[in-house]
Amino acid sequence: MTENIVTERLILKPVSVVDAEFIYQLYNSPRFIEFIGDKNIRSVADAEEYIKNRFLPQIEKLGYGNYVITQKDDGKKFGSVGVFEREGLDVPDIGFSLLPDYEGKGYGFEAASALLDKAFKEFGLKKISAITSDPNLSSRKLIEKLGLTYKKKVQLPNDHEELRYYEI
Template identity: 60%
Template sequence: MENFETERLILKPASREDAAFFLQLYNMPKFIQFIGDRNLRTIEDAEQYIQNRFRPQFDKLGFGNYVVVLRETQEKIGAVGIFEREGLDVMDIGFSFLEAYEGKGYAYESAAHLKETIGERYGVKRISAITTQDNYASQKLIERLGLTFRKHVVLPDENVELRYYDND
């Protein structure tokens, strides 16, 4: 598994050493509101989540969820990934950032780079994205990435209707 780099960022594959960061990121009020509560309450919960949810896709496909790190300071500021998601036929791009780093172009920079890189290296050309009805910032970013709203979907074992986008 390799890192990917942009002018300002390093995208490194998520690993168990990132557990404290994911515990913080996934418990932000905005994350829980717009993405959902992943029930991570301890470092051990986060380690298990990484091991059970992120690592298998890396092992199977060679790519998955990446921690976004500022090159200049080496701070972990967010996560971006392309995922196989139950209930979707097309690979799904997702992102989340610590609030202090929102609005600085990091989400677009990392997501656009990952989308392009995974397309070139792994042949993944068709990408989808899902978001809640009221997550306007994500909707704007998804559209900026070249995806178009297609329909509303409800994922398996969920009860929230989401907006579905793709680049087909």
């Protein structure tokens, strides 16, 4: 299992089954469902299965994956950030989501910047991509602030929506 990433205000911890209740809450927040999609997580048990079947295998295989973002001062979980191998993309993809009360405070940039740095320096990645929908302006701004450049529109397998594709 990969190690924690520590920033000025945050600790990024590799997701584990103990985070099931938080993942359930985050993945059912209205903005997550609107901009990322409904992952059909209807209970804490569903979240635990999602973690076991989706997140842990990638962490075990590649040494990186999804991280839960916590505040350093009180340990409160409020978001996630990760680098993922995603079907339909040739380049690993960075993704992030925060509970609504934590948006607009620079946490997303702080967490994603730290993960990008680690991805290039320690995970050995040469390129990272990001995808987002046209209407998700806050995500688009964060992706561009992180230094990724818009390249093209893409459509992922089994998804009808065209997404904006960025790369760094």
